[in-house]
Amino acid sequence: MQIAVWLAFAGAAQSAFAQGAASGEAAAPAASSGVAAAAAPAADGGGQALPAVNVSAAAQPDSPMHLSTPVSVGALGSRSQLDTPFSTTVVTGEELADRQANKLGDVFAVDASVTDSSNAYSAWATYISIRGLPIDWQNGFRINGNPFISYGITMPYENLERVELLKGLGGFMYGFVQPGGVVNYVTKKPADQPVTSVSAGYRMDSVFSQHVDLSRRFGPDDMFGARINYTHEAGKTYNAGDINRNSLAVSLDGQLTRDLDVYFDAIYQQSRSSGQTPAIYTGSYTGTSLPAPISGGTNLLGGTDQHLNTNLQLYTAGVRYQITPDWSFNTSASYSKSARDRNESTLTLLNQAGDYTDSRWNGDEGHQDIYWQGAFEGKVKTGIFTHQLVLGASWQYQTNDYSAVSYYFTLGPGNLYQPNPWRYYSGAGLDKYRANEITQKALFASDTIQLTDRWSLLAGLRYTNYDQQSYNVNGSLASSYGQNGVLTPTVALMYKLEPHTTLYASYVESLEQGAMVADIYANAGALLRPLRSRQYELGIKSEHERWSATAALFRIERGAAYANSQNVYVQDGNSIYEGLEAGGSVRLGRSWQVTGNLMLLDTWYAKGQAYNGNRVAGAPQFVAAGRVTYDVPAVPGLQVGADAKFTGSTMVRAAGDLETGSYTIVNVGANYMTRIGGHDVTLRAAIDNITNRRYWMFQYSDYIAPGDPRMVSVNAKIDF
Template sequence: MQIAVWLAFAGAAQAALAQSAASGEAAAPGASTAAPTSGAPAASGAERALPAVNVSASAQSDSPLNLRTPVSSGALGSRSQLETPFSTTVVTGEDLADRQANKLGDVFAGDASVTDNSSAYSAWATYISIRGLPIDWQNGFRIDGNPFISYGITMPYENLERVELLKGLGGFMYGFAQPGGMVNYVTKKPADQPVTSVSVGYRMDSVFSQHADLSRRFGPDGMFGARINYTHEAGKTYNAGDINRNSLAVALDGQLTRDLSVYFNAIYQQSRSSGQTPAIYTGSYVGTSLPATISGGSNFLGGTDQHLNTNLQLYTGGVKYQITPNWSFNTSMSYSKSSRDRNESTLTLLNQAGDYTDNRWNGDEAHQDIYWQGMFEGKVKTGIFSHQLVFGAAYQHQTNDYSSVSHYFTLGDGNLFQPNPWRYYSGAGLETYRASEITQKSLFASDTVQLTDRLSLLAGVRYTNYDQETYNLDGSLASRYGQNGVLTPTTALMYKLDPYTTLYASYVEALEQGALVNTIYANGGALLNPLRSRQYEVGIKTERERWSATAALFRIERGASYANDQNVYVQDGNSIYQGVEAAGSVKLGRNWKVAGSMMLLDSWYAKGQAYNGNRVAGAPQFVASGRVTYDVPQLPGLQVGAAAKFTGSTKVRPAGDLETGGYMIVNVGANYLTRIGGHDVTLRAAIDNITNRRYWMYQYSDYIAPGDPRMVSVNAKIDF
C-alpha cells in the first residue's frame, strides 16, 4: 500500500511537469500566500526554501532562524527574536507543512536544545524537554498568548501561522510555570489578500487527511476579516491503532477606526484514538541496562482496547487601541476547556529479559482556564534616555476535574517481545469531581532603557498573588497553599554590535506550582509547595542576508523533585543545568542551504540528601542536528533534502544507574511547486527515520518508550 501511494505521488509530479511544459508555462516556483519575513528578502523562483523533513527552516527567507519575526513575550510585549534577550525559536506554518509535522517533537526537530519525548495520538503528545528540563503541560502552553491545558492534545498544525518557543524561565513574562520553557501556538489570522486552498495527505499505515483554508476581507476598505481552517484526519496509525480527528479554527477581526481594532478567535477540536503504545515505567527495574530495543510500530505492547479521546475548546476576544503614536493599549480575555477520556496501560518493567506487569488506568479528566490580561505599551524620553515601557495586569483561574472513581489496577504479566495478552474495554462518561483550583492575580511592569545608540538595559518585575487548593471527593478542602506578593524579577543588558547583531546577558527568576503527586507513589495525592528557579544567560544573535546564527551560555538552578528509595515523591535539594547551545544557517550559491544546531549540557543534583552529583534524569549531555537542502536547477520548483539529529545517552532515573543510549534519526524529503490549470500546486513527500532506527526514548523521570518507526508521508495542496 505504501509503495503504491509513493509511486502514485511520483507519477503525479512527473505528469504535472509534462502538462506544464506542454502548455508552454514555466514550472513556476509557486508564489506563497504567506507574507515574507519582516526585514528579509523574499525568496525567488528556485531559491524558495522548502526544507527537508523535520527541519526548522523558513520558506520565505534565506535565513531560516526567523530572527526578525515578531514573537509574543508576555509581559515584555511584542518584539522580534533579535530584540529578545533570551533564547527563542520560531517555526513557521509553511515549515510545518513542508515537514508534515505529526507531533510536538517533530515541530522542533531542528533545534538541538529540544529533546523529543512525545508520542503522537497518546497522552504523551506534547512531552518535550528543553535544555534537559521538561515542559509544563499545565502552564507551559499558550494559544495566541492565552493559556490552555495541553495534556494529550496534538494541535492541528495545519491551522497555525507559526509556533514560538521561549527556552528557559518564563516567570516574569507569564507567571507560575516550570522552567523548561513556553510554547505559544499562533493561529492563522485573516489575510490581506484572499486565501482559498485545499490539501489532501496520506501518512502510513493508512491515515488520510484533508485540510481547507479560507480567508476573506469585506466591508468598506476591507475593514472586516474572517478566516476559517478545517482539518479532518482518520485512519489506521503505524502501531495498528485508529485515529479520527476534526479541528476547526475561526478568526475574525475588525478595524473599526484607524486606531481601534477588535478580534475574536475560536478553536474546536475533537479527537478519538485507540491502540496507542503504552509508556514503560522503570521505577521497579532491577537491571543496570535496558532490554534490547523494539520498534515503536509494534502492536505487541497494547491493543485497540486502549484509547484516548480528547476535546479542546478555546474562545478569545480582544481590543487593541492606539492611544497616541507612541502609546497603545490592548486587552484580551479567553476561556479554554480541555477534557480527556483515557484507558491506557503503563508497563512496569521488571528485568532485562523484558518481563513486565501491565497496570491499566481508566478515567476521565477535564480542565478549564479563564484568563484576562490588559497591557499598556509605550515610549517616552527622560533627558538623554529613551524608554520602552510595559505596564499590565493579569488574572487566571484554572480548575482541574478528575474521575471520582478512577480505575487503576493490574491486568497481569507479559513480555516486551511477545504479544500483550491482556484486554480491558471501557466506555466514557465517568463521574468527575472538582480536584483542584488555582488562581493567579498579577501586576507586571518593564522598562527597556536606551542608554546609548547601541546599549540598552531591561528591568522588569511581576507581582503575583497565588492560591492553590485541592479538594476531597465530597468537595471538602483537602489542602491549600497561598502566598501573596510573590516577586519574579528579570533584568538584561543588550548591546548592538551592528543593526543586525545583538549581544545580551540576562537574569530571570520563576516559580512553578507545587506538584500533585501521582498515585503510583507512596504519598500519592499530596500537594507539594511551589519551587523557585533562577536562570543566568549570555548570548548573541545575528541575522544577515544569506546567513544567520545564534549562541548562548546558560545556567539554570531549579528545586529538585524525585522519588526516593521509599518510593515517596519528595522535594530535596537542587537540580543544576548549565551548558552552551548554538545554531546557524547559510545559503551557499544559488542552490544549497546548510543548517545546524548543537547543545552541550552538564547537569547534576546538588544540596540534597540523595543523588548528589548524579546527572539529572532526562538531560542528555550532547545533542546535534543538521540539514542540507538542494534546489534542483534542472527542475525549477523542486527541492530535495536530508536532515539528521543525534541525541546523546540520557539518564532515565535520578539514581543514575540506567540510561537510554544515544541514537541518530535521519529524515529525507522533497517538495515540488508547479502550476496546474492556472493554480499553484504544492506536492510534498517525506520519510522520517529512513533507516528505521530502533531506540529507547526518554519520556519522563522513570519512564521510557520505543521510538517512532520509519514513517512515509505525502501531501498535495492546491491554491485557488
C-alpha cells in the first residue's frame, strides 16, 4: 500500500467559506486547495481588530478539484476539465508549495490513479504509472504543451503555475505516445499585478533552497509583461548524497494590438547530484517473495561515486491572433535540449537473503526536440447545429545521442543489508554518436457538435507520417521503421445532466514508439516496432459550490512487451487494463474540507504465447487516497491537514510470481499565513512518510526500489 499525507498550515484570518457561512450566504471556494481566502479585518471576542492577511495567489473560481480550470489537451485545443471527455487531474502551484513536492510522485500523491515509481535526486525521479501503465519519458511530458525529453529531469516545481495530467491514451491529442498518460508542466506567466516574492527552504538531511519570483508589466497600457523565476538548491541529501541545482524560467508576452499577442518562454536548469539509489533488477531472482524491505534513505547500496548530472534547455516562441470574434489562430515553435551523464549501479537481486551482483553503467546521453504546431480554433453553425472546430498541423524532429563508448560491467557481489564495497569514480565528457532520429508530421482535426442544449458529439482524427532511424556507432544505418498515413481517431458523446455536470462516453486510439531494448536483456539494442492501443471510457464530472466529484470506468488494450523466460525482451499479445476510478471533495462547515478517491484495477495478459491470464506487471489492484484540511479558528491564518494513500500489492514481473506487497504512506504538514513588517509571510512545514514506513516500490518492469524515508521540509516565503 502506498499512502501520502500532507498537512498544510495555511489560511487567513477567516476563509471566504467561513465568511459566507457566518453571514448565512453560500460559501465561495478558497483561493487554492489548502489555502484559505483572505478575509477583511475582523474583531475578536474582545473587540480588538485582527490584522488583514492578503493572499497573493489569484482566486480560483472552482473547487479544489479545479474542474473549471482550462487544460491543454493538444489537438482538442484548450477546454476546461469539466468539458474534456477524458479523465484529467490539475495540481496548482499553491498545492505544490503546500506539499513541498520533491519529485513527480509527490505531485500526484493524493491521486489514486497515479502510482509513485520514483526516487528523488535520481534518474528515476519522473517515473510514475497511471492506471497501472508507465508514462513515456520520451513523449509523455510537455512544458506549456511543447515536448521535451524528461529522463532524469526533476522540474523546478517552484517555477510552475500548475501541472496537468491527461490519464490514458494521448494518441489523437499528441501523436505517438505510450498509453499511460501525458504530463504538461505550465510555467508561471506575467501577472496583471506586480509580483515580488522570495522564499527559503530546508529539507533533511541538509538541503537548502532559495527561490525568487518577479513579475512586472510595462510599456503603453502595460502591453508588455515579464516574469522571472529562479531556484537554487544545494546540500546533503537523505541518502548521504549531494545535490546542486540551479533553475531559471523566463516568460515574456506582448499584446501588440487588440487581437495580436506574442509570447516567449525559456527554461534553463543545471543539476548535479551524487549518491544515487541503485535500481534493483529481479529478472534473475529465484524466490517467490522479496527480501525484507530497506529504507530508501540508506547509504548501504552505493556511494558518492554514483552520480547524475543533467542539463535542460527549452525555448518557445509563439503568436496568438484573434481573426474574428469566433475564430483564432495559434502557432508556436519550440526547441528543447536535454543532456545527462550517469554513473549508476544496477543490483541484480539473487535470493531472499538480499545477495546481489553489482553491475555499473557509465555513459553520456543527449536529446534534442524541435517542434512546431499551428492550429485554427473557431465556431460555425450548420442549420440547428453549432460546431466547435480545431484544425491544425504539427511537425516534430527528435534526436537521441548516446555515448560512443559506454561502460557496463560487473563490479562484484554484495548484500542489501551490508555496505556496498564497490566504488567506481568517473568523469563526464564521453564522445556521443547519433543513435536515433525520429520525425513526425501530422494533420489533425476535431469537431465538437452541439446537438441540443444538453447533447454534444466530439469526433477527431490525427493523420501522422512517422519515421524512425537507428544508427551504429560508425554512423551506418542499423534499423529503420517508417509508416505513412497512421490514423489515430477519437470520438466522444457528452451529455450535460445540468450546467455543471457532464456525462461522457469516449473512445481513442494511440500508437507508441517501438522500444530500444535495454542493456540488461539478451537482445540489447534491438529496435522494436510501434505498438497500438485502444481506450474505452465512460465517466461523469460534477462541479458545485460546496462539492465536486468525478468517476470513470475504463478499458485499455495495449500491445504487451516483456522479458520472456530466455530474458529476451519481446512484443507478444496484449495487456488489458479494466478499472474504476472515483473521487470527490466536499466542504464541511466553516473549516473542514475532505477529499478522497480510489482506483479498482483488473489487468491481465491476453493473446500471447506466454503469461496469458497473469496480472500485468506494475498494475496494483487497489489504490485509495484521502486528504483532510482544517482551518484552525483559534489561530487565524493557520490551516492543518493530512492526506494518506494506500497502494495494493503490485506484480513485479510478467511471470506473475513476485509482488511488492501493499503499503501505506502518511505525510503531515502545516501552513501559516501572517503579516510581518507590513509584508505577507507564509510559513510551511511538512513531514512525508511520517511513520518512516519501509516498503518495496515497483519501479519498472522487473525492477524495484526502496521507498523514500521520512522527510522533513520547512519553507518561508515573503511577498513584497
